[in-house]
Amino acid sequence: MAARRTAIVFGANTEVGKTLCSAALIKAGLRRFGRAAYLKPLQTGVDDDHAGDAALVKRYAAAGLGRCDTLHAWRAYASPHVAARQEGGQIPSDAELARAVSGWMRAGDEPFGVVETAGGCLSPTATGRPQADAYAGLDVPALLVGDARLGGISCSLCAWEALVRRGFDVRSIIFVGDDAALGNAEAVRAVTGLGDGVLSTVAPPPLPEPLGGWLSETAECFDAVCASVL
């Protein structure tokens, strides 16, 4: 079976808005194709209060979301290699992880899919090696969620360079934050040469949820991101 069109979402750091952007991209995929799928290959910090990012995406994306999966989840709020070591059990090799993601891309009949990585793009897999290395052979377009906080210019540029160096086709960079204050997108644009429409900033959603308003307000931006990763 042919693989569904899939985008991989990387972060410049943890807590930069990858899950929000993944949900918004899923929504864009639903507007375009009617059905979409989501995968979180590695998830840490799952407990009674947090069922994991797949559960959040399921709630945000609502109707139309097809497969919504997590491959490996650990309870510790830690890097996957630390959580996996602490909690025992079999540690998937990076090759097994990549094969499982690749298999997921071929399973099911949704025409569009989003794979959300954990933490920053060089944050470890369960083996302790960078995720970007594990996923480099998948040959899927990438969305980088930049870090909109103070200090985020450097780690966004480092992430972009790390992805490009590994052969990723980074089609879009999105910042979730108030760029007028810090100028992160502007500084990243100056170095990467990526222009408007490819590199954008969206305001953070009002929290706590619901996110319906934010998902509608950012729809145009994520329609463009979706088009960029097809």
Ligand SMILES: C[C@@H]1NC(=O)N[C@@H]1CCCCCC(=O)O
């Ligand atoms: C805890 C969070 N849960 C999750 O699934 N992703 C985050 C993991 C962040 C790992 C950061 C490792 C590092 O780069 O230092």
